[in-house]
Amino acid sequence: MRLVFRARRAVTAAGEGAFDVGVDGETVTAVEPYGTLRGDRAVELGEDVVLLPGLVDTHVHVNDPGRSEWEGFETATRAAAAGGVTTIVDMPLNSLPPTVDVAALDLKRKTAAGRVHVDVGFWGGAIPGNAGELRALHAEGVFGFKCFLLHSGVDEFPPLGDEELEGDLRLLRDLGALMIIHAEDSETIEHAPQPHGRHYGDFLGSRPREAENRAIARVIELARRTGARVHILHLSSSDALPLIAAAREDGVSLTVETCPHYLTFTAEEIADGATQFKCCPPIREAGNREQLWQGLADGLIDFVVSDHSPCTPELKRFDSGDFGEAWGGISSLQVGLPAVWTGARARGFGLADVVRWMAERPAAQVGLTHKGRIAAGADADFCVFAPDEEFVVDVANLRHRNPVSAYHGRSLTGAVRSTWLRGKEITGEPRGRLLVRGRK
Structure with missing residues (x-):
C-alpha cells in the first residue's frame, strides 16, 4: 500500500474505532486495526480528530x-471541500438554461469541466x-x-x-429512475x-405546514398508484411524519431528506x-425542530443535505428586510457538518449517526456505492474532523461566492481540518x- 491513514478514531463501514486505512492510488484497499498496516507513506492523525468518509x-x-x-462551480466546490464534502449533485434549476434536455446537460458539463474541486x-x-x-x-x-408542485421561484x-x-412517474418507473419533489401545495399557499x-x-404564515402535508399526501398517492420511486426534498413540516410512516408500511417506495437549517434554527x-x-x-x-430530530432517530427521515441555494446580497433585500420580496435560500454548503454535529451531540447522537445521514445514505440513494463510506473498494474520500473544536461562523471565511449566510455569528462545534478526494488532499488545483450515473 502506498498510503496509510493511522486514525485513533475513525468512522468506517466496520464501525467506529481505531483503524488503519490503506490507500492505493484512488481507492481504499484495506481497513485494519490501528497500527497493523504498512505503507510507503503514513498520515498520522492526532487524538483530537476523527477520520470520516467524505460527505455526499x-x-x-x-x-x-x-x-x-x-x-459557480469553482466557488461552490471550494466551499464543499472546506466543509468536508467530497461529492455534490447539482440541481437542474436556477442555472440558465435549466437542465431539462440533453443540450442543457452538455452545456452544464462543459461549464463545470476543469473547474471543480470535488466530484x-x-x-x-x-x-x-x-416528458x-x-x-x-x-x-x-x-x-x-426534480420537479415542483408550485412555482419554483424562476x-x-x-x-x-x-x-x-x-x-x-410511470415513465420513470419503467426506467428505474427516481423523482425528487419539492412538495408544497400551491392552492394552500394561494389561500x-x-x-x-x-x-x-x-x-411563516404564508407557507403553512398544511401546504407541505397536503402535497406529500398527493405524492404518496401518486407513488402508490404508479409504483414509482419518489423522494421528498427538504422536509420542514414534522406533521408529515405520520403520513410518511404509513406510506412505508404500505410498501410505497419513498425516501425523505431534511436540511441543517431546519435542525438548527427556530422561527x-x-x-x-x-x-x-x-x-x-x-x-x-x-x-417542530425537535420532531424532525426524532424523525431522524426513528429512520423516517433518511438523510440530511444542505439545499445550498445562494444568491447575490441584493436579492436578499437587506435594504428593506421584506421577507415577501427577498430570494428564498440558505447558503450552508461549508457549515452543514458542524451545524448538524452541534445539534446531534447535544441530543445524544454520535458521529456514526451523522456519517449515516450525511454520507452513507445520500450516496446510496443515487447509486454511488463507492462513495460515502470507508471500506475496501470505496473511493479514498475523507474528512479529517475535529469534533470538539468550537468556532463562530464568519461569512468572510466561507468559500461560496457571496458573503451571505444564516449561520453568520452562530457558534458551532466541530471543525474540518482537511478533506481528501480519491487519495489526495484538496489544496489548490x-x-x-x-460523475455519470452507473459509472465509477
Whole structure:
C-alpha cells in the first residue's frame, strides 16, 4: 500500500474505532486495526480528530451557467471541500438554461469541466412539456429528476400538474429512475396570507405546514398508484411524519431528506428583517425542530443535505428586510457538518449517526456505492474532523461566492481540518470529476 491513514478514531463501514486505512492510488484497499498496516507513506492523525468518509451532498444549487453571479462551480466546490464534502449533485434549476434536455446537460458539463474541486453529478429536471426528454437525459447519466408542485421561484422551471406528474412517474418507473419533489401545495399557499414586511411570523404564515402535508399526501398517492420511486426534498413540516410512516408500511417506495437549517434554527429566534433566514419551505417553530430530530432517530427521515441555494446580497433585500420580496435560500454548503454535529451531540447522537445521514445514505440513494463510506473498494474520500473544536461562523471565511449566510455569528462545534478526494488532499488545483450515473 502506498498510503496509510493511522486514525485513533475513525468512522468506517466496520464501525467506529481505531483503524488503519490503506490507500492505493484512488481507492481504499484495506481497513485494519490501528497500527497493523504498512505503507510507503503514513498520515498520522492526532487524538483530537476523527477520520470520516467524505460527505455526499445531493442537494446543491450551483446556478452555473447563467446565474454564476449567484454561485459557480469553482466557488461552490471550494466551499464543499472546506466543509468536508467530497461529492455534490447539482440541481437542474436556477442555472440558465435549466437542465431539462440533453443540450442543457452538455452545456452544464462543459461549464463545470476543469473547474471543480470535488466530484460533481447532475440531476435532470421534469417540467411541463419535456416528458420526451426524460429518457434521453436518463441515458446520459443524470441521477434522477426534480420537479415542483408550485412555482419554483424562476419562470423557466414551471411546476407539474397532477396529470403530468403521474405520467412522468410511470415513465420513470419503467426506467428505474427516481423523482425528487419539492412538495408544497400551491392552492394552500394561494389561500394563505400573503408574505409581506419585515416580521418573520408573517412569512411563516404564508407557507403553512398544511401546504407541505397536503402535497406529500398527493405524492404518496401518486407513488402508490404508479409504483414509482419518489423522494421528498427538504422536509420542514414534522406533521408529515405520520403520513410518511404509513406510506412505508404500505410498501410505497419513498425516501425523505431534511436540511441543517431546519435542525438548527427556530422561527422564534429569527429577527425582523433577517431575510438571510428565508427559505421555502420555511424554518418552523422549536417544537417542530425537535420532531424532525426524532424523525431522524426513528429512520423516517433518511438523510440530511444542505439545499445550498445562494444568491447575490441584493436579492436578499437587506435594504428593506421584506421577507415577501427577498430570494428564498440558505447558503450552508461549508457549515452543514458542524451545524448538524452541534445539534446531534447535544441530543445524544454520535458521529456514526451523522456519517449515516450525511454520507452513507445520500450516496446510496443515487447509486454511488463507492462513495460515502470507508471500506475496501470505496473511493479514498475523507474528512479529517475535529469534533470538539468550537468556532463562530464568519461569512468572510466561507468559500461560496457571496458573503451571505444564516449561520453568520452562530457558534458551532466541530471543525474540518482537511478533506481528501480519491487519495489526495484538496489544496489548490481543481481535480474533481464529473460523475455519470452507473459509472465509477
